[in-house]
Amino acid sequence: MGAQQRVFRRRIRSVQATKKITKAMELIASSRIVKAQQRLDASLPYLQHLMAAINAAATGASDVSKHPLMANPDNRAKAAVLVVTADRGLAGAYSANTLREAEGLYANLRNAGVTAIPFVVGRKGVAYYKFRERAVGGEYTGFTDQPTYADAKRIGEDLLNAFLTPAEEGGVDEIHIVYTHFVNMGTQEVRIRRVLPLEVVDEVIEKDSAMPFPLYEFEPEAETVLDGLLPQYIQHSVYSALLMSAASEHAARRRAMKSATDNAEDLIRTLTRQANQARQAEITQEISEIVGGADALASS
Amino acid sequence: MADLTVSIVSAERALWSGEAKSVVAKTPEGEIGILAGHEPVLALLVEGPLRIEKTDGSKMLVAVHGGFFSVSGNAINVIAEVAELAEDISLERAKAALARAQAETVEPNEAAIRRAETRISVAGLASAAR
Numbered sequence: 001m002g003a004q005q006r007v008f009r010r011r012i013r014s015v016q017a018t019k020k021i022t023k024a025m026e027l028i029a030s031s032r033i034v035k036a037q038q039r040l041d042a043s044l045p046y047l048q049h050l051m052a053a054i055n056a057a058a059t060g061a062s063d064v065s066k067h068p069l070m071a072n073p074d075n076r077a078k079a080a081v082l083v084v085t086a087d088r089g090l091a092g093a094y095s096a097n098t099l100r101e102a103e104g105l106y107a108n109l110r111n112a113g114v115t116a117i118p119f120v121v122g123r124k125g126v127a128y129y130k131f132r133e134r135a136v137g138g139e140y141t142g143f144t145d146q147p148t149y150a151d152a153k154r155i156g157e158d159l160l161n162a163f164l165t166p167a168e169e170g171g172v173d174e175i176h177i178v179y180t181h182f183v184n185m186g187t188q189e190v191r192i193r194r195v196l197p198l199e200v201v202d203e204v205i206e207k208d209s210a211m212p213f214p215l216y217e218f219e220p221e222a223e224t225v226l227d228g229l230l231p232q233y234i235q236h237s238v239y240s241a242l243l244m245s246a247a248s249e250h251a252a253r254r255r256a257m258k259s260a261t262d263n264a265e266d267l268i269r270t271l272t273r274q275a276n277q278a279r280q281a282e283i284t285q286e287i288s289e290i291v292g293g294a295d296a297l298a299s300s
Numbered sequence: 301m302a303d304l305t306v307s308i309v310s311a312e313r314a315l316w317s318g319e320a321k322s323v324v325a326k327t328p329e330g331e332i333g334i335l336a337g338h339e340p341v342l343a344l345l346v347e348g349p350l351r352i353e354k355t356d357g358s359k360m361l362v363a364v365h366g367g368f369f370s371v372s373g374n375a376i377n378v379i380a381e382v383a384e385l386a387e388d389i390s391l392e393r394a395k396a397a398l399a400r401a402q403a404e405t406v407e408p409n410e411a412a413i414r415r416a417e418t419r420i421s422v423a424g425l426a427s428a429a430r
Contacts, residue, residue, distance in 0.1 A: 042314065053368060057342060149382070217339055217340060217341045219328075219332065219343030220343075224328070224344070225368065228344040236311060
């Protein structure tokens with residue numbers, strides 16, 4: 001076998017091995033999307049009840065606009081931005097998209113005179129900020145493909161603490177989450193959501209006409225109930241953002257791995273053609289050498 | 301007498317739902333018992349056992365770790381960040397967790413201690429009732 005042929009065969013084998021890996025990752029990602037979606041669906045009843053209760057408590061409380069979690073501070077100085085990225089790469093532009101969207105948010109905040117403090121979820125995001133030597137408020141890694149409520153709670157508590165710290169001592173006035181919304185298997189989009197301060201008051205008025213609440217008796221009084229509910233609301237916002245992002249991450253990875261597998265197939269096809277061509281060229285050359293040799297012998 | 305429709309939802313999933321005669325829950329102000337026809341209530345829950353008497357008279361215990369519940373009409377929704385049915389609790393694991401939490405002398409993890417104690421007491425009450 002000629003040297004050229006051997007080179008082609010070797011490349012085909014290597015591409016085939018890579019294709020097996022990407023194919024396997026594609027299948028794993030597909031099965032995990034379904035699981036992530038189920039977890040997302042399972043967390044929805046909680047959210048519905050929680051929102052209903054917050055609205056009810058906000059309606060019951062005497063003056064919600066004075067509540068620390070809802071009052072819009074006149075001098076906004078700092079904002080915490082939770083950026084949800086992936087722990088692992090090989091998911092196309094998934095992490096890069098959220099990071100880019102976050103940069104846009106920082107620019108907007110800067111124009112409004114607000115300093116953004118990133119809180120980063122996922123090793124990819126952490127590496128991004130570390131490489132650029134930018135300070136972060138918190139780093140959370142190791143769970144992005146299967147976030148649990150405990151993870152979300154840890155993050156939520158940190159954010160709430162930062163929020164409750166007075167501005168003079170380095171506390172933040174706003175909390176934003178940048179995450180990837182899972183629309184369906186084919187579409188995911190990066191979204192920015194402001195979690196705090198809340199704008200429940202508007203929602204209350206809006207929803208009041210649609211579905212009136214029963215006149216709840218509050219135990220203890222409405223303000224205290226609201227105090228107890230809002231941290232849960234933040235934690236659950238973080239939790240659903242993590243779940244959404246996890247589903248999106250798997251979908252992005254599946255898509256990336258699918259195109260890698262397709263690409264490998266194309267490559268194998270081209271390489272096989274080239275290898276056949278090389279083999280044919282070798283045979284042709286051998287024949288012409290033999291014929292040439294025979295001619296030379298005959299003529300002498 | 302009409303029955304209560306109870307549903308217990310934790311942050312990660314809907315845990316249990318069914319019919320019940322009465323529900324006893326623990327709020328920051330003390331214990332509160334709910335029977336059918338109770339006025340609408342929205343109350344916070346503190347860490348502790350939630351007692352449910354089912355329509356067939358059997359008792360059910362659930363460990364709830366924070367959250368709230370709402371009563372409207374004859375429907376009662378218990379929304380807890382973390383909730384576990386008594387039969388799902390492993391007493392050994394809870395005890396091990398308690399020992400581990402208490403052993404951390406540097407920074408005692410009070411939430412973990414409370415959580416483990418709640419689990420142990422719920423599991424204990426459930427086995428006593430059986």
